[in-house]
Amino acid sequence: MRTVRTDCLVIGCGLAGAGYAYQSAKAGLDCILLTGEPSAAECNSARAQGGIVDPAVDPRSLRDDIMAASAGAANPRAIDFIVERGGAAVRELLVKELDVPFERDRRGKLRMTREAAHSAARILFAKDQTGKAIVTALHRAVAASPRIHLAAHTVAVDLLTLSHSSADPLHKYEPLTCFGAYVLDVASGEVYAIVAAKTVLATGGLGQIYLYSTNFPSAYGHGVAMGYRVGARVIDLEYVQFHPTVFVRKDAAPFLISEAVRGEGGHLVDAAGRRFMEDHHPDGSLAPRDVIARSITFEMIRTGAPSVFIDLSGLDPAYVTERFPTIYRHCLDAGFDITREPIPVVPAAHYSCGGLHTDLYGRTNIVNLSAVGEAACTGFHGANRLASTSLLECVTMAREAAAAAAEELARSRFEPPEVRPWEGRRVQADEDLIRQDLNLIKATMWNYVGLVRTGRRLQRARDMLRELHAQVDDFYRGYAVSKPLLNLRNAVQTALLVVYAACHNTRSIGCHYREDGHDRCAD
Numbered sequence: 001m002r003t004v005r006t007d008c009l010v011i012g013c014g015l016a017g018a019g020y021a022y023q024s025a026k027a028g029l030d031c032i033l034l035t036g037e038p039s040a041a042e043c044n045s046a047r048a049q050g051g052i053v054d055p056a057v058d059p060r061s062l063r064d065d066i067m068a069a070s071a072g073a074a075n076p077r078a079i080d081f082i083v084e085r086g087g088a089a090v091r092e093l094l095v096k097e098l099d100v101p102f103e104r105d106r107r108g109k110l111r112m113t114r115e116a117a118h119s120a121a122r123i124l125f126a127k128d129q130t131g132k133a134i135v136t137a138l139h140r141a142v143a144a145s146p147r148i149h150l151a152a153h154t155v156a157v158d159l160l161t162l163s164h165s166s167a168d169p170l171h172k173y174e175p176l177t178c179f180g181a182y183v184l185d186v187a188s189g190e191v192y193a194i195v196a197a198k199t200v201l202a203t204g205g206l207g208q209i210y211l212y213s214t215n216f217p218s219a220y221g222h223g224v225a226m227g228y229r230v231g232a233r234v235i236d237l238e239y240v241q242f243h244p245t246v247f248v249r250k251d252a253a254p255f256l257i258s259e260a261v262r263g264e265g266g267h268l269v270d271a272a273g274r275r276f277m278e279d280h281h282p283d284g285s286l287a288p289r290d291v292i293a294r295s296i297t298f299e300m301i302r303t304g305a306p307s308v309f310i311d312l313s314g315l316d317p318a319y320v321t322e323r324f325p326t327i328y329r330h331c332l333d334a335g336f337d338i339t340r341e342p343i344p345v346v347p348a349a350h351y352s353c354g355g356l357h358t359d360l361y362g363r364t365n366i367v368n369l370s371a372v373g374e375a376a377c378t379g380f381h382g383a384n385r386l387a388s389t390s391l392l393e394c395v396t397m398a399r400e401a402a403a404a405a406a407e408e409l410a411r412s413r414f415e416p417p418e419v420r421p422w423e424g425r426r427v428q429a430d431e432d433l434i435r436q437d438l439n440l441i442k443a444t445m446w447n448y449v450g451l452v453r454t455g456r457r458l459q460r461a462r463d464m465l466r467e468l469h470a471q472v473d474d475f476y477r478g479y480a481v482s483k484p485l486l487n488l489r490n491a492v493q494t495a496l497l498v499v500y501a502a503c504h505n506t507r508s509i510g511c512h513y514r515e516d517g518h519d520r521c522a523d
Contacts, residue, residue: 001421002192006032009196011156014045016373017202019398025147027406036155044204044216048131049258052391056087057122069117070382071510078378081360086396098137115263115387116286123388128324157182167418178369179416193419201371209495210349211446214256221494223375227356236354238501239511243350244292259387266310290384293347309342353381362401372397383510429479465496
């Protein structure tokens, strides 16, 4: 079996992963940056529309807004850490060093917008493609670094740990320690080992375990599943945030309609044009995401309508096309002119507030294994994420985690052992069966573990997914590893973890809305 060695293995190339690799390389470390896609540009971060919070704008009220949006469940230490250090990450790295093309006024001053649940206009943006603008600039810098090797079309299979993967059997008595991963070259089918002193999970979200999601097609919670399998602690996985406004049409991928559309003056209305959000929350169309998503669901159930709408009639059409060109073009291609008619929208799975538990420097409970971005959880988002704070968390935590890792390696360099050879199969799995099982997971999660939950629904989902998990494990062991098979294996594991978390939390809070707070799932 081929073995490649490096200082840092970063699994995932979105803003968090690429940011970690870039900062590590600047500190003098060699990095391998892994992506299962053909190019680094294909990631969840590139889909972020709205913007990124500039924490230098009234940091005290920002702290209050994050805590309020989190339903009072966010970690105050994580809030303070990211708000205090995020300004440098945003201004020094993104604005000065990478020169991200954020919108500016005629005098060259950075423009700010406001989104739901923010008490001030503090969000930097690049029209309606902020994520794409940021990661494009970052990936350009990554490509120019001689210390970073991008391994495209390469998928992590399992993490290497001393107790599971070392060629020395006595290493099982050592503390639980990670030293890289088995990876799959998608094109050739070769499985080989990447051995690293530091391993970082930056695999993004888990939205694709649901029937409707804004996430990138491969976002099945890979990092959560891989980390859990080797003993990493996971927390807050019941808090799956549904974005309230997603344009969904038959035979087309769901397309997110940025919260900034409402921040700039759009209003949620029903089919009759009535502004219904005022019935549910004093902030109307700018209420927190979880409130809006549930309110839309209730309105759809009440009226029997397939969607609600965002009305932009109060905005100048020329401003709409200039401010939201991507949304305008996408809707126009689908037959909707948003300057003339309201946008039909529904909620869809969007963001995981939970993940692999880490400290404030990205470290998990496993030695030399870190996690950053949406795969990680410091408690920054609590039970519900405030708009435009995810990119802020990514860039800040990547910067701080990479600096901490570089300092640790400078003090004491871990020498990884030899790796046990990979034992695989040659027979290819039936992709129709894989697709069918994935569809079962998505439907189960959407119907029973969605926006509104009950103990009985969760118990049914748990029973179904337990059985499927056992079947998938047996199926996985019998066939050659492939990207679709890894998607299925990790999806069923992550889905089951979300269900377990939801079953045990009988309190209705934030994204986790229980109609029956007293009803715990039976064992």
